[in-house]
């Protein structure tokens with residue numbers, strides 16, 4: 001993955017609020033800043049459509065979690081992502097792509113790499129995993145962290161990351177560039193964006209479907225490691241819980257999840273626009 005050139009491109013061209021926060025530092029004093037702003041008033045034309053990358057978990061030879069009555073996570077994830085994709089496609093503020101459009105296996109790092117190569121503004125990975133405890137149910141939202149927020153989340157991250165056991169050995173190592181970028185400013189901006197999106201997703205999902213206790217969690221999910229794209233992973237429920245599995249098999253329940261996620265995407269980008277305007 002050519003992360004170096006990507007990072008500098010993002011820094012030079014700027015990505016929303018970050019570029020605007022940096023810009024004032026070039027001016028010696030407030031007067032010259034005001035003069036520069038007068039010479040370059042904010043553009044009135046509407047912002048270009050944001051690219052949302054939806055990532056249906058698993059696929060192909062990797063079924064993901066297998067539900068108590070035999071439902072495959074990969075099918076539930078794909079169905080829900082497709083429903084959300086249609087809602088976003090109907091809104092001219094967005095462009096939307098999916099990391100997989102069929103039942104095909106894609107290594108985790110390729111999903112991240114594809115989102116980066118397309119210049120995605122937001123990455124949403126959709127899952128419905130399993131835990132040993134079949135009583136645990138409800139939706140939850142995950143952001144990237146080097147350490148898991150709790151033991152249950154650590155177990156989930158191990159399961160999700162182990163999807164790459166289906167891939168070749170070249171996908172098992174984390175590249176040194178990733179470690180380097182974790183320390184960068186871009187990564188910090190991304191982390192703030194991811195946390196905002198997770199907050200918006202928890203709020204919207206909480207109004208629509210049952211939530212797990214402490215629904216905003218974090219762990220070292222490989223699929224969330226794009227240093228320059230705010231990313232969240234949504235566990236829509238647990239295939240290991242009979243109630244969640246039955247619900248997720250229904251298009252009507254998945255539509256509630258998709259509608260909630262659409263509202264979360266709306267809230268995320270509305271706040272991003274606001275931050276950009278305030279900073280500019």
Ligand SMILES: [Zn+2]
Pocket residue numbers: 057058064065073127128129160
């Ligand atoms: Zn999964």
